[in-house]
Ligand code: SF4
């Protein structure tokens with residue numbers, strides 16, 4: 279058995295980009311130290327007293343909730359609450375909602391479930407049937423953001439934490455660069471400025487590789503759902519995942535470099551593309567034009583629904 283680079287215990291993992299073998303306890307410390315640093319750099323806890331954590335039941339968001347609770351759960355002046363979006367995906371989402379409920383109970387954290395059906399009137403399985411060849415995730419992402427923001431706003435949250443890890447973040451950076459969507463790059467979280475109606479999103483795990491999040495969940499005995507969403511295959515992001523995995527395996531540390539480069543460029547991007555003043559859409563969500571993407575998509579889906587009904 280290989281020995282930990284920091285002590286005499288057996289190592290449980292090898293961190294390629296740092297060259298260290300780590301035992302369970304040094305690995306835990308390694309993960310938590312970086313999450314703590316990120317959390318403190320993204321959120322001013324002298325000001326932010328209500329934090330909502332979006333938890334789907336997957337490893338990333340369950341770990342995010344657990345570590346955030348470890349870091350600030352004992353503070354009497356900060357309240358943590360959990361939001362789960364129920365997209366209405368049969369055979370997938372009900373099990374994960376139950377896992378989140380159990381996790382929240384064990385941490386004594388309030389758990390709020392917000393469903394597509396209640397907020398937009400249709401569930402994801404219905405949407406997938408109606409959109410033909412289009413990618414379900416494109417719709418799901420927009421509706422999820424609306425549900426999360428609405429629930430966070432209604433509970434008075436000042437920050438909304440998500441479980442996005444280093445892999446997600448580097449993929450999003452590369453994807454926006456490749457598409458030439460520089461404005462979207464400028465708007466990527468973590469958000470520094472609160473906009474009326476829009477709860478700033480934070481991502482405390484954005485420096486932690488996905489595999490480390492997985493190992494952390496296993497070692498800490500955090501129960502999560504490992505199943506993939508039935509619509510996952512269609513996600514365009516998977517192409518970027520493969521590209522980044524390839525680069526990382528040849529040059530360890532590449533994901534960190536992509537995110538560090540983005541962070542260095544971000545102030546310039548935000549200067550060039552300042553946040554537009556948001557107007558409130560008829561649904562109550564903020565949008566630059568006053569008409570949000572979610573309402574546009576709902577209208578499109580309703581049209582398809584009526585075409586199907588009356589061919
Ligand atoms: S994989 Fe796509 S459809 Fe499934 S939950 Fe995620 S965003 Fe929604």
Ligand SMILES: [Zn+2]
Pocket residue numbers: 282283284285286287300301302303304
């Ligand atoms: Zn050790």
Ligand SMILES: [Zn+2]
Pocket residue numbers: 559560561562563569570571572573574
């Ligand atoms: Zn709207």
